[in-house]
Amino acid sequence: MTEGVKMNEVIQYAEIDSELIPILDEVADPEIPVLTILDMGVVRYAKLIDDNKVYIKITPTYSGCPAMDVIEEDINKAFKKAGFEVQVDLVLTPAWTTDWISEEGREALEKYGIAPPLDAHADKEALLGNKRIVKCTLCGSQNTKLVSQFGSTACKALFKCEDCQEPFDYFKCLK
Ligand SMILES: [Zn+2]
Numbered sequence: 001m002t003e004g005v006k007m008n009e010v011i012q013y014a015e016i017d018s019e020l021i022p023i024l025d026e027v028a029d030p031e032i033p034v035l036t037i038l039d040m041g042v043v044r045y046a047k048l049i050d051d052n053k054v055y056i057k058i059t060p061t062y063s064g065c066p067a068m069d070v071i072e073e074d075i076n077k078a079f080k081k082a083g084f085e086v087q088v089d090l091v092l093t094p095a096w097t098t099d100w101i102s103e104e105g106r107e108a109l110e111k112y113g114i115a116p117p118l119d120a121h122a123d124k125e126a127l128l129g130n131k132r133i134v135k136c137t138l139c140g141s142q143n144t145k146l147v148s149q150f151g152s153t154a155c156k157a158l159f160k161c162e163d164c165q166e167p168f169d170y171f172k173c174l175k
Contacts, residue, residue: 030070041100115170123173136161
């Protein structure tokens with residue numbers, strides 16, 4: 001997608017100065033390196049407060065996620081490299097939801113082999129194993145089975161495709 005579309009989508013949820021987007025876009029999510037922190041919707045606020053000073057607010061994805069320290073450090077590095085002084089604050093409310101993951105982020109997740117989150121209701125059905133609604137990331141089949149509530153990390157569940165036998169992670173919905 002073009003930069004313009006991406007920017008609109010980000011701004012829908014967060015207050016971010018457009019000139020800061022290219023810098024933020026360089027910071028990858030430490031757990032899912034194909035996603036940027038903008039794709040994840042972690043950045044809630046990023047404003048130029050002086051000629052070379054930037055103020056940023058980030059909201060952790062899953063509580064107690066150790067990745068947040070890494071994200072803060074990576075933001076610091078990226079802005080220093082671009083010649084800015086930066087202050088990063090953690091904001092806990094409103095809590096992060098998987099709804100904040102951008103459309104690009106969802107596509108990137110799927111290509112990376114992680115099924116993107118469904119909505120809350122569908123998520124519950126999927127995790128209870130009631131309905132087959134999680135699509136295989138390899139072949140797209142909905143003939144998938146929940147193997148474990150917990151995948152490679154606590155925020156993912158492990159599924160297996162019964163058609164192509166591929167095991168894959170499903171990113172659990174969080175609201
Ligand atoms: Zn499959």
